[in-house]
Amino acid sequence: MSWNRVAVVGAGLIKFGELFEQSYEQMAAGAFQAAVGSVDRGFEPSQVDAAFVATQRGTLWGQEGIGGNTVPTAIGLAGIPCTRIENACPSGSDAFRVGAMAVASGVHDVVLVIGVEKMRDKSTEEGLLSRAASGHPIFTRGETAPVLFAPFATRHMHEYGTTREMLASVAVKNHYNGARDPFAHFQNEITVDDVLASPPVCHPLHLLDCCPQTDGAAATLLVSAERAAEFTDRPVFVAGFGVATDHPYLHEKTTFTALKATTAAAERAYKMAGVEPAQIDCAEVHDCFTITEILDIEDLGFVEKGKGGVASLDGETSLQGRIPVNTSGGLLAKGHPIGASGVAQLTECWWQLRGDAGERQVEMRNGYALQHNVGGRGSGVSVVNILTTNA
């Protein structure tokens, strides 16, 4: 049956975008304040027992350094235990899982999970390419993210007849949703023609098939289920989660039409939560590229393998569709500040489950929302978290 030993009693984020005017620490403080302010019965910052900070590029980009050390002081909690979690693009979702286990272990009663990422202050040349110059094994080979995901798109097109229009329909839907999310980096609607006509990046992915580089921060507050009533009468529980790794390099992959890490992580999460894919009411999934969302909805069991493109074009994943996906705008429109992304997705799930998603609100039939990230070179790791309103 469901695990449900940990409750989410607060969640929030800052407006994603190009946040040159905010430091890493200010972004963290903004997200923490948003989460604190969201707690129905009020929350004193000093109630936080421990924190987990997701930041992926702290030492790569250079200006944040050691987030686990600097964030507590920045948010007024100097002294608390604080640990940085890094797990590629799922850093935020994995920090949430680790935070949930810390609560479930009985060691910490009230845990802050916060994701923060500065993506814009340094140019790609200063950041990534300086690593290439010093001999980084991936970047020196030109393996940027679009290059790692494009082969999955071409193979999916070849095997299943997926078209560029189907890919584009994912971006159109997510921008439609993002235009209704006040926290999204991009809040403009686009058309299939816009996507097709946007500049090519790596065939068949064009600019609007790719998520932007975005600064952002998000936070959630976790407490033991027994204490949830102190904070809210509308708790959301952690029903289950799953993590899986996969061979990290493309040449080790056995398929280019699925991300095995996602399939395995989802299987573990569904088992822990005691639910089937059909019971999920809405999902925030990792749409770093349009093809990724198509793979995700297949690998998570929402649609049959190979049908992701058609399902997207047919509106099955729209706000009114059978399984609404990326109601927040997703990485494509809301943005992808790596460490923050998973935590922001969980915030959207929390809003949807509590009926607080405004004009993005979808129908909650079973009371389950799923959050998913996949990442690492060639998708070496995936994390799936399932939240529920069912006690």
Added chain:
Amino acid sequence: MSWNRVAVVGAGLIKFGELFEQSYEQMAAGAFQAAVGSVDRGFEPSQVDAAFVATQRGTLWGQEGIGGNTVPTAIGLAGIPCTRIENACPSGSDAFRVGAMAVASGVHDVVLVIGVEKMRDKSTEEGLLSRAASGHPIFTRGETAPVLFAPFATRHMHEYGTTREMLASVAVKNHYNGARDPFAHFQNEITVDDVLASPPVCHPLHLLDCCPQTDGAAATLLVSAERAAEFTDRPVFVAGFGVATDHPYLHEKTTFTALKATTAAAERAYKMAGVEPAQIDCAEVHDCFTITEILDIEDLGFVEKGKGGVASLDGETSLQGRIPVNTSGGLLAKGHPIGASGVAQLTECWWQLRGDAGERQVEMRNGYALQHNVGGRGSGVSVVNILTTNA
């Protein structure tokens, strides 16, 4: 009372040193094999449910990238959940705490905690200084580690009459112990005169007051206490742990004769374990510099504040002393491969508790061993773990 819900049933490390001939992944595999081989009743690698990898400089140095993704495949466990933990110098000890909470939460039964760090493949100029060139807020100001710790030494000398000879006695003791540890980077004995005559680095710290730059890897295997008997009839339990952060920058410190993060982390760990400092039989503490060990033994409650230098000179912390400290040789002689250091210290504690420390073996009166790291710019975080043979 004691927590004791998690047992350590295996631990091991590879010989620390300049390991140019081994890749990051090979080092991880070596440590994992050492831990597997140490399990009394045998251990199948496939029994590992989840892993936590401590690597501090993955993205800084550039060649390891995303350790959480690459380590599982490298050690034959592709597919398992694996998360990278980064928390400055205590990365390894914090990964151990997170792994223990994962077991205690009931989510994972058998957890691998592995610390791996490559320190030598890149020169300081290519690694740290290239970050300075790109605007890193610490390195650009010349705040390397000796510069951050030297003011604590001069202030301790000023307030308590601590001398360079007392500092040196720490290095002499740890090299004596390291000469008896086949895994230590340096296995040569030194004298107080050697330390005093070694080249100055940052007054009053000379070269032999500083730990070396070392490559290394270490691993531990954690299981739920109920399952310990499947693996050994000599289990070691996790009695407690504590983590504390502090204001990260030197200008925010309220004292230069103590590391507040250590005091707070120790208080939490002692409380969780239900023990007093006097009950600890031996300790592995963070001697990145000689002054650090002197601060540590005071902040951990082994000696009175201000008496750490005298106690070291008097042999209170030697193998035959009242409270043997850094029996493994410590960071000063064994080396400090950051992510691996804490896990290696825990391995030494495990050996001491089980009576397997060979000529370094000290008397176990109460069955408690303590492991400690402190780190981050100006010591922004500390982690203390306490292990015990008491069920």
